[in-house]
Amino acid sequence: MDVTIYHNPACGTSRNTLEMIRAAGIEPTVIEYLATPPSRGELAKMIADAGLSVRQAIREKGTPYADLGLDDPKLTDEQLLDAMLKDPILINRPFVVTPLGTRLARPSEVVLAILPDAFKGAFFKEDGEQVLDQEGKRIV
Numbered sequence: 001m002d003v004t005i006y007h008n009p010a011c012g013t014s015r016n017t018l019e020m021i022r023a024a025g026i027e028p029t030v031i032e033y034l035a036t037p038p039s040r041g042e043l044a045k046m047i048a049d050a051g052l053s054v055r056q057a058i059r060e061k062g063t064p065y066a067d068l069g070l071d072d073p074k075l076t077d078e079q080l081l082d083a084m085l086k087d088p089i090l091i092n093r094p095f096v097v098t099p100l101g102t103r104l105a106r107p108s109e110v111v112l113a114i115l116p117d118a119f120k121g122a123f124f125k126e127d128g129e130q131v132l133d134q135e136g137k138r139i140v
Contacts, residue, residue: 001116003028006038006046006095014094016108016125021096023132024118028096037088040081046095049102054080057104059092112138 003021005028008014021028031038038046047057054077058070065071070083070090084090094105101114109131119136133139 001026001098003115004031004097005029006031006033006091006093008032008034008093011093012126013106013108017094017096017105017111020108020111020123020131021115023120023123024115025120026115026118033091033093033095034088037085037091040085043084043091044081046097046102049097050095050104052104053077054084057092058084058090063087063089065090109138 003026005014005018005021007018007030009032018028018030037043044054047054050057058065058080060066064087068083068087069075070080092104092106094108096103096105096111096114098114100116103110103114105111108125112131117136119132121132121136122130122134123132123136124130130139
């Protein structure tokens, strides 16, 4: 299965998502989006395909969001996309694209909806939270 993750290795949610993909037996294409941001078209398509608004795809925490005045409700989607492309830290992460769909994997287990049911055992996040049981089934 062809899977792409827009990844930030400094982010625990992104690391957990990447490991869930690998636990499904998939070695994804990993794009460290801070160094190699998506194009405007790619970003807009990922946001739309994930069923999000542009504003929902912006990361506020740990970014210049407030300093740039991006909380202004008068800003258009085009202006918000411009800001995200100029400063990729504003792109929320991780976005994951598979043939089964696109998701902003926050929390990381959201990625399970767009991966094949190929898990062979338990999966624990970095913080010890168990997401999959011994049979590879999601714990709700």
